[in-house]
Amino acid sequence: MPIRHLPDYLVNQIAAGEVVERPSAAVKELVENSLDAHATRIEVNLREGGKSQIQVIDNGQGMTRQDLESCIERHATSKLPQDDLSTIAFMGFRGEALPSIGSVSRLSIATVQSGQEAWEIGVDGGKKRDVKPSAIKTGTQVDVRDLFYATPARLKFLKTDQAEYAACKDVLQRLAMANPGVAFRLTHNGQQSFHYTVTSNDPAEQRRNRLRDVLGEEFIQNALEIHAVRNTLALSGYASLPTYSRNTSQHEYLFVNGRTVRDKLLLGALKAAYADVLPSGRYPVCVLFLDLPPEDVDVNVHPAKAEVRFLESGAVRSLIVNGIRHALLAGAAKTSSTLGSDTLERFSANANQPAFSYRPPISSGGSAMLAERVMNAYQPFPETQPSARPMDAVIAEHADYPLGAAVAHIHENYIIAQTAQGFIIVDQHAAHERLVYEKFKQQLNASPVPSQGLLVPAIVSLDDVAANRLLAQSAQLESLGLRIEAFGAGAVAVQAVPALLAGRADPVKLIADIADELAEHGQTQGLEERLNAVLSRMACHGSVRSGRKLSQEEMNALLRQMEATPLSGQCNHGRPTYVQLSLKDIESLFGRR
Ligand code: ADP
Ligand code: MG
Numbered sequence: 001m002p003i004r005h006l007p008d009y010l011v012n013q014i015a016a017g018e019v020v021e022r023p024s025a026a027v028k029e030l031v032e033n034s035l036d037a038h039a040t041r042i043e044v045n046l047r048e049g050g051k052s053q054i055q056v057i058d059n060g061q062g063m064t065r066q067d068l069e070s071c072i073e074r075h076a077t078s079k080l081p082q083d084d085l086s087t088i089a090f091m092g093f094r095g096e097a098l099p100s101i102g103s104v105s106r107l108s109i110a111t112v113q114s115g116q117e118a119w120e121i122g123v124d125g126g127k128k129r130d131v132k133p134s135a136i137k138t139g140t141q142v143d144v145r146d147l148f149y150a151t152p153a154r155l156k157f158l159k160t161d162q163a164e165y166a167a168c169k170d171v172l173q174r175l176a177m178a179n180p181g182v183a184f185r186l187t188h189n190g191q192q193s194f195h196y197t198v199t200s201n202d203p204a205e206q207r208r209n210r211l212r213d214v215l216g217e218e219f220i221q222n223a224l225e226i227h228a229v230r231n232t233l234a235l236s237g238y239a240s241l242p243t244y245s246r247n248t249s250q251h252e253y254l255f256v257n258g259r260t261v262r263d264k265l266l267l268g269a270l271k272a273a274y275a276d277v278l279p280s281g282r283y284p285v286c287v288l289f290l291d292l293p294p295e296d297v298d299v300n301v302h303p304a305k306a307e308v309r310f311l312e313s314g315a316v317r318s319l320i321v322n323g324i325r326h327a328l329l330a331g332a333a334k335t336s337s338t339l340g341s342d343t344l345e346r347f348s349a350n351a352n353q354p355a356f357s358y359r360p361p362i363s364s365g366g367s368a369m370l371a372e373r374v375m376n377a378y379q380p381f382p383e384t385q386p387s388a389r390p391m392d393a394v395i396a397e398h399a400d401y402p403l404g405a406a407v408a409h410i411h412e413n414y415i416i417a418q419t420a421q422g423f424i425i426v427d428q429h430a431a432h433e434r435l436v437y438e439k440f441k442q443q444l445n446a447s448p449v450p451s452q453g454l455l456v457p458a459i460v461s462l463d464d465v466a467a468n469r470l471l472a473q474s475a476q477l478e479s480l481g482l483r484i485e486a487f488g489a490g491a492v493a494v495q496a497v498p499a500l501l502a503g504r505a506d507p508v509k510l511i512a513d514i515a516d517e518l519a520e521h522g523q524t525q526g527l528e529e530r531l532n533a534v535l536s537r538m539a540c541h542g543s544v545r546s547g548r549k550l551s552q553e554e555m556n557a558l559l560r561q562m563e564a565t566p567l568s569g570q571c572n573h574g575r576p577t578y579v580q581l582s583l584k585d586i587e588s589l590f591g592r593r
Contacts, residue, residue: 009103013150015096026097033142034139035091036079036092037139044172044185046189048164050165051146059138072128073095075095101144110134110143118137169186172184176214180207211238219240224330236288239288243575252283255290257297268317270286276325296311297310329566403578415558421580427577428558430576433571435565453495454497459493461491492511501541510537
């Protein structure tokens with residue numbers, strides 16, 4: 001058959017498959033057009049998840065009659081005035097959104113430029129209607145009805161109204177976060193979904209307010225502000241404390257030069273930044289803006305512009321990793337601020353459900369027993385211990401430290417410490433795990449980690465894949481103080497373990513755990529991250545198990561060590577190592593405030 005040029009409407013329909021594969025993609029294109037037209041107010045009205053109607057109303061600069069006629073032509077754009085793809089200053093540039101949408105829906109566009117006449121044009125499944133006068137007063141109003149009615153095959157792939165609506169909302173929220181100086185309103189089937197206004201002229205305050213509107217006050221309270229600059233690269237935004245994490249990466253909002261992206265390189269960098277403080281499967285909540293000269297980034301990789309390419313990807317990655325790590329270190333001792341109020345809520349909830357029900361004493365023996373039970377549950381530091389000094393003296397000595405003075409050890413794992421502002425409860429196992437891990441890392445930086453040989457090698461049987469995976473890393477494991485050798489098919493012999501773990505960790509469990517770690521991350525992480533992940537697993541094996549009773553000196557020593565240790569607010573799995581209640585909280589618990 002002869003080669004022929006495809007008719008325009010077909011070319012547009014093919015392009016539509018890429019550019020506007022679902023309603024949310026159309027919303028994105030239309031709202032980006034409004035932003036490019038310098039709108040300060042944008043309203044989006046959806047019906048049935050955007051399937052039956054998407055209406056975008058803006059107060060931007062509008063179009064002339066002539067521009068209105070050409071805007072629905074393929075590859076017609078006002079946004080590449082120099083024909084230069086290397087410096088893209090607008091959200092759009094391909095000139096394919098409007099013709100694509102027009103080829104698969106019933107599209108109408110009304111527009112006016114200030115002081116001029118208003119015009120309207122329509123396209124039905126690719127067929128243009130004539131321009132006619134319109135009554136619109138400002139900006140541009142785009143109306144998309146029956147998206148994909150002209151391409152039933154595509155229509156079939158749309159999800160439920162609710163799912164399509166959710167995707168539209170997500171797209172609009174991302175655009176709203178990146179453009180905090182613009183007011184956004186969304187409705188669905190006539191009901192308002194959100195209305196984000198602009199109440200300040202200060203860009204930093206606008207951003208903070210917008211993020212509070214979109215992600216909630218709790219996020220702002222639990223996030224660290226990020227600011228990092230290197231040469232022409234700048235990173236800014238907010239990233240959550242490790243104690244405020246989620247189980248999906250959905251709440252990692254990334255923007256490059258104001259465009260929302262889901263880029264593998266950036267997501268990977270974020271993961272590396274949190275590798276020390278979040279277990280796998282937990283993700284931070286963050287909104288990060290990367291800004292760099294347009295010529296150093298290619299946004300023309302993907303029709304929906306979700307992926308980008310950086311000229312210097314190494315520099316981008318290290319800016320993100322280091323920028324976030326620095327902020328985490330600076331805010332290290334801080335744990336999630338809502339933990340205090342969570343505790344408070346739990347305390348308040350318990351007030352309605354007493355831990356024991358009061359019965360009047362039958363005899364004096366009864367109340368003595370009760371008193372004894374209470375004393376057993378609450379075990380103050382035993383005063384009979386030979387080295388024990390009077391409690392008051394010890395409290396006075398430690399009272400001014402941030403984590404205060406240990407006053408009791410309860411349930412064989414929790415240290416109660418009195419601080420200047422109130423009291424804290426420390427999870428001794430979690431805290432110690434972090435201390436061991438950080439010590440490991442220090443040792444690793446200084447030299448190979450000191451190791452201690454086993455008198456009798458421990459033989460660990462695994463499956464052959466796991467054994468080979470471990471043996472392939474044996475040089476690295478040795479630098480961490482763990483020496484292993486092959487021992488027949490599917491088994492390894494452990495010759496030496498890190499000195500920090502000697503006598504503490506069960507080599508068989510340790511090896512099984514490390515094998516799991518390598519299986520999970522071995523292929524994807526860089527060497528440093530892999531070593532740290534293995535160290536983190538090891539630290540868990542070497543830390544004081546809950547259940548061991550600590551003396552008062554040991555408790556205070558642990559608190560002082562925590563203060564001197566980076567990131568001691570969380571254990572290696574991102575759980576808090578302590579919670580605190582301020583005197584203010586305590587007073588309000590008792591209705592004193
Ligand atoms: P692109 O945005 O890539 O240029 P589009 O097909 O999305 O391609 O839009 C074509 C042109 O229509 C734009 O370049 C712009 O000049 C004009 N246009 C589209 N939407 C608007 C709007 N809301 N306000 C003003 N002009 C618009
Ligand atoms: Mg566009």
